[in-house]
Amino acid sequence: MFSRSVCVRRVVNGVRQFSSSKNLATAYYSSVLPERFYNEEQLQMQRSLKKLIDTQINPFVDEWEAQEQMPSHHIWKLMGDAGFLGVHKPIEYGGMGLSYKYHAAVLEELGSIKAYGVSSSIAVHTDVIVPPVAMYGSDRLKKEFLAPSISGDYVGCVASSEPGAGSDVASIKTKAVRRGDDLIINGQKIWITNGLKADWALLIANTSEGAPHKNKSLICVPLNVPGVTRVKIEKIGLKSADWAQLFFEDVRVPAANILGKEGDGFKQLMIQFQDERLTFPLFLVKSMDDLISETVKFTQERKTFGKSVFDNQVVQFRLGELATEIESLRALVYTAVEMHSEGKDVTRLASMAKLKCGRLVREIADSCLQFYGGMGFASETQVSRAYRDLRATSIAGGTDEINLQILGRILFKKN
Numbered sequence: 001m002f003s004r005s006v007c008v009r010r011v012v013n014g015v016r017q018f019s020s021s022k023n024l025a026t027a028y029y030s031s032v033l034p035e036r037f038y039n040e041e042q043l044q045m046q047r048s049l050k051k052l053i054d055t056q057i058n059p060f061v062d063e064w065e066a067q068e069q070m071p072s073h074h075i076w077k078l079m080g081d082a083g084f085l086g087v088h089k090p091i092e093y094g095g096m097g098l099s100y101k102y103h104a105a106v107l108e109e110l111g112s113i114k115a116y117g118v119s120s121s122i123a124v125h126t127d128v129i130v131p132p133v134a135m136y137g138s139d140r141l142k143k144e145f146l147a148p149s150i151s152g153d154y155v156g157c158v159a160s161s162e163p164g165a166g167s168d169v170a171s172i173k174t175k176a177v178r179r180g181d182d183l184i185i186n187g188q189k190i191w192i193t194n195g196l197k198a199d200w201a202l203l204i205a206n207t208s209e210g211a212p213h214k215n216k217s218l219i220c221v222p223l224n225v226p227g228v229t230r231v232k233i234e235k236i237g238l239k240s241a242d243w244a245q246l247f248f249e250d251v252r253v254p255a256a257n258i259l260g261k262e263g264d265g266f267k268q269l270m271i272q273f274q275d276e277r278l279t280f281p282l283f284l285v286k287s288m289d290d291l292i293s294e295t296v297k298f299t300q301e302r303k304t305f306g307k308s309v310f311d312n313q314v315v316q317f318r319l320g321e322l323a324t325e326i327e328s329l330r331a332l333v334y335t336a337v338e339m340h341s342e343g344k345d346v347t348r349l350a351s352m353a354k355l356k357c358g359r360l361v362r363e364i365a366d367s368c369l370q371f372y373g374g375m376g377f378a379s380e381t382q383v384s385r386a387y388r389d390l391r392a393t394s395i396a397g398g399t400d401e402i403n404l405q406i407l408g409r410i411l412f413k414k415n
């Protein structure tokens with residue numbers, strides 16, 4: 001669904017920028033599926049979040065990208081005060097107690113944040129870090145870590161990857177050894193989103209010498225304690241996101257900070273990673289729609305050889321093809337959301353969606369950038385940010401190859 005609208009061109013700091021003269025909120029392309037899939041209440045939540053994003057987040061993202069950091073606690077509080085950090089979490093700990101589908105509606109709208117470093121950092125918090133505490137935590141842990149993470153007072157991080165173990169979580173080396181009623185943690189974690197500013201970590205460590213899938217526990221670890229050192233990692237994209245290496249040297253936490261049964265950590269984390277594989281496609285379908293929309297807008301305005309770039313059939317064919325791919329992915333994701341809401345196993349569809357999403361965002365960013373010409377290579381355009389940042393989608397939260405490995409096991413198992 002492509003629509004036309006007149007654009008004005010202005011020059012800021014010597015660089016051309018484009019904006020709509022009719023209505024800044026006009027989308028030049030938008031999906032028709034959300035209105036069929038979500039109910040009025042869920043669509044209303046999307047509109048409220050969009051308003052918050054348009055007024056309190058998007059006007060500042062360029063500044064945060066340039067500074068290579070964002071005010072995480074401020075952003076989390078905005079989201080928490082509006083209820084968006086605990087949509088499907090228990091009311092007694094500050095959540096809204098709604099179904100996963102309501103949360104999915106919110107996640108999808110998160111994709112309208114113009115800096116993917118911001119949206120992905122929030123999504124890691126809501127979809128990987130918070131859920132295990134809600135599922136397995138004692139009342140004390142829920143009060144201490146879940147409630148402030150839903151209200152936006154605490155920023156969380158998940159500390160799984162290590163220099164010697166990323167995809168292969170079973171081979172992590174970090175240890176948490178019992179001393180009386182406490183655990184003493186030693187080891188290091190790497191590539192940790194929110195790692196510099198997080199108040200606490202959902203950390204996986206070996207708590208015994210047993211078999212690698214049964215000797216690990218998930219532990220809630222406050223990070224402002226003696227023995228924790230954080231080091232910033234420089235990265236090629238997702239500039240506003242904070243990314244760190246964490247060192248733990250004789251860090252003492254109560255053994256009661258273990259989530260659920262000691263030794264269940266590997267299984268608990270794998271279940272969570274599986275859920276997270278729906279998270280990226282959910283918010284990135286919206287981001288991909290916006291990239292198509294921005295590209296339609298730009299190419300309609302840009303004139304070559306006496307007509308707009310958009311008026312070349314090759315451009316419309318390619319954008320139409322990419323829009324078809326996004327809608328196909330969205331239909332797959334929506335089916336998985338329905339199944340998840342009904343408590344069904346979504347391993348197969350979530351892995352397919354994550355794999356397809358990682359590849360599609362790269363294809364869209366690359367094709368759209370091409371239609372911008374030189375402007376596409378300028379740092380400040382949304383399309384160049386997407387080209388740089390969204391490469392990470394095929395790595396973070398389970399690489400393409402790991403998803404293919406999972407799919408291979410599910411799809412082709414012998415009877």
Ligand SMILES: Cc1cc2nc3c(=O)[nH]c(=O)nc-3n(C[C@H](O)[C@H](O)[C@H](O)COP(=O)(O)OP(=O)(O)OC[C@H]3O[C@@H](n4cnc5c(N)ncnc54)[C@H](O)[C@@H]3O)c2cc1C
Pocket residue numbers: 124157158159160161164165166167168190191192193194238392395396397398399400401402405
């Ligand atoms: C932006 C970003 C944010 C991240 N945030 C976090 C975070 O918050 N917390 C956290 O704990 N981690 C985080 N990570 C780390 C991420 O989870 C790992 O990078 C990822 O799981 C891959 O692990 P690895 O880097 O050790 O690569 P490896 O596991 O060493 O893999 C290297 C390559 O080999 C491939 N490979 C591995 N095994 C196989 C196999 N059996 N068959 C075929 N190919 C294989 C992989 O797919 C990959 O291409 C983040 C990473 C990125 C890029």
